[in-house]
Amino acid sequence: MHKSGLVELEAVLAVARHRGFRPAAVELGMSTSALSSAVAGLETRLGVRLFHRTTRSVSLTEAGEQFVARVEPALSEIRSATAEANSQRQRPAGTLRINAALGAARMVFAPLVVEYLRRYPDMTIDIVTEGRMIDIVAEGYDAGLRPSELVPRDMIRVPIGHDMRMAVVATPEYFTRHPLPKSPSDLAQHSCIRARLPNGAPYRWEFAKRGETLHVDVPGNLVLDAPLLMLDAVRAGVGLAHLAEWYVAEDIAAGRLVRVLQEWTPPFPGLALYYPAGRHMPAGLRVFIDLIRELESR
Numbered sequence: 012m013h014k015s016g017l018v019e020l021e022a023v024l025a026v027a028r029h030r031g032f033r034p035a036a037v038e039l040g041m042s043t044s045a046l047s048s049a050v051a052g053l054e055t056r057l058g059v060r061l062f063h064r065t066t067r068s069v070s071l072t073e074a075g076e077q078f079v080a081r082v083e084p085a086l087s088e089i090r091s092a093t094a095e096a097n098s099q100r101q102r103p104a105g106t107l108r109i110n111a112a113l114g115a116a117r118m119v120f121a122p123l124v125v126e127y128l129r130r131y132p133d134m135t136i137d138i139v140t141e142g143r144m145i146d147i148v149a150e151g152y153d154a155g156l157r158p159s160e161l162v163p164r165d166m167i168r169v170p171i172g173h174d175m176r177m178a179v180v181a182t183p184e185y186f187t188r189h190p191l192p193k194s195p196s197d198l199a200q201h202s203c204i205r206a207r208l209p210n211g212a213p214y215r216w217e218f219a220k221r222g223e224t225l226h227v228d229v230p231g232n233l234v235l236d237a238p239l240l241m242l243d244a245v246r247a248g249v250g251l252a253h254l255a256e257w258y259v260a261e262d263i264a265a266g267r268l269v270r271v272l273q274e275w276t277p278p279f280p281g282l283a284l285y286y287p288a289g290r291h292m293p294a295g296l297r298v299f300i301d302l303i304r305e306l307e308s309r
Contacts, residue, residue, distance in 0.1 A: 019053040020086055022046050023061060027079050028150065031069050038151060040137075091291045103294040104133035110147050111156035113140040114238050114255060115282050119156065119171060127302055134295050142209030142236065148287050153296045159280035166285040169300050171307070174278035176256040177217070180268040182248045192251075192271050195227045202250035203229035207236045216253045218275040225275075229253075 025035035026046070036046040054061055061075035071079060109116075116138050124136055139152075144163075147155045155162070158175070162168045179192075192198055195218045206214035213234070215226040233249055235241050238258055245252035245259075245268065252259075256276075262268040284303060286296060 017086075017089070019049045020082055022049040023053060023075075024079060024083055024086065025151070026050060026062065026069060027071055027075070102133055103131055103298055105293065105295055106135045106137055107154075107293070107295040107299060108137045108139070108152045109154050109156055109284075110139050110141070110145060110150065110152045112142060112158075114258070115156045115158070116140050118257060118282060122306060123171075123303065126306070127299055130302070131295070131298060144209075147285075153293055154284050154286040154299075156282060156284050159283040162283050162285045165288070167288050168283040168285045169303055170280075171282040171284060171303055173281055175281045176278050177253055177276045178256045178259050178263070178270050179216075179251055179253050179272045179276065180245055180259050180263065180270050181251045182246065182267065183269055185248050185250065186269055195225050195272065195275055198227055198229050198251065201230070203231035204241050204244045204250050204252045205229060205231045205234045206241065206253070207234050209236070218272065219277050220275050 021039060022035065022041070025038050026032055029035045029038065032043050032046055032050075036043045039046065041049075050061065057078075059074045059078075060072055061078055063070045063072055124138070128134065128136065144157070144161060145152075145155075147153075155166070156171075159168060159170065181189075189201055190197075192201060195216070198216070203216075208214050213228070215228050218225040218227065229251075231250055233244060235244065238254055241252045241254055242258055244250075245254075246262065251271075259268055259270075263270050284300065286292070
């Protein structure tokens, strides 16, 4: 095969997965022009067009669909063989790709990721953050990082950290103008920073107490889809926010935010790293899991 053949095959599969050149280039760490050249070079040598290209979409031709169907399992075997050979090294080397929620990535970054890179300087960690849940196998990731309750049932999960809680907070100045809510129903009289889920649906604030569960559609004239933006907004006095406790713990301790409805926000399972069962585990992922367990045992 042409010496750049594997790169070209990876390029074709990435474009087929993402139905576009730009996201495929991001995944592979290439420029869009280099990726396009790689695909075009392979098409020239094959003498067949693999993709239909328009200004708005990219799709496989019939020949492209047949080609990808044959090549994808073979390339998967090559990746597995490479990973297995690499696992025999005394020091892991390569790239560990993790898909994570932004908040989850921030929670583990300092205690886990930094220590991992210190111990294994030949490894690269590529973390992609996004709100939506994806198929980590189909998208080419080694592992995912999410709240445990969101991990797909067919995945192996490795718990990280303790249980989590949500917190309803606002600034002290806000509560000089508004009464403290005593129950979730009181939120109807407040200005709340509303959340939008990754699928575009509005998020209804969740509460539970003594077996009673409530989902409250709170009022408010600000809707955001990122916890960090919500944190900025609540610090600015816009209204009440409903955030994971770890986002606001320092602000509460320092008196910058006041927590309410605490008895309505019970703990729930924390984060988990997860990966597919029944596949060869790359050495980089194996030592990442070992480090998680080591830090958890302290």
